[in-house]
Amino acid sequence: MERNRWVKLLGVAGVAGVVATGVLVARDERQRRAYTPDEVRDRLRERAAGTEGHDDRQATTPAG
Numbered sequence: 001m002e003r004n005r006w007v008k009l010l011g012v013a014g015v016a017g018v019v020a021t022g023v024l025v026a027r028d029e030r031q032r033r034a035y036t037p038d039e040v041r042d043r044l045r046e047r048a049a050g051t052e053g054h055d056d057r058q059a060t061t062p063a064g
């Protein structure tokens with residue numbers, strides 16, 4: 001009898017974990033969709049401007 005109780009408790013904990021993960025994913029998706037296309041474009045340009053230096057270093061390494 002005691003083992004069945006633990007199995008049920010573990011199952012309930014697993015379901016609660018799946019539900020909590022779903023809530024977090026849904027919230028994150030809503031935040032992502034809240035950006036206007038102009039805001040997305042601006043953020044991508046800022047990110048690209050920040051990584052330009054990394055590409056230059058890789059391109060100047062000697063092949064060998």
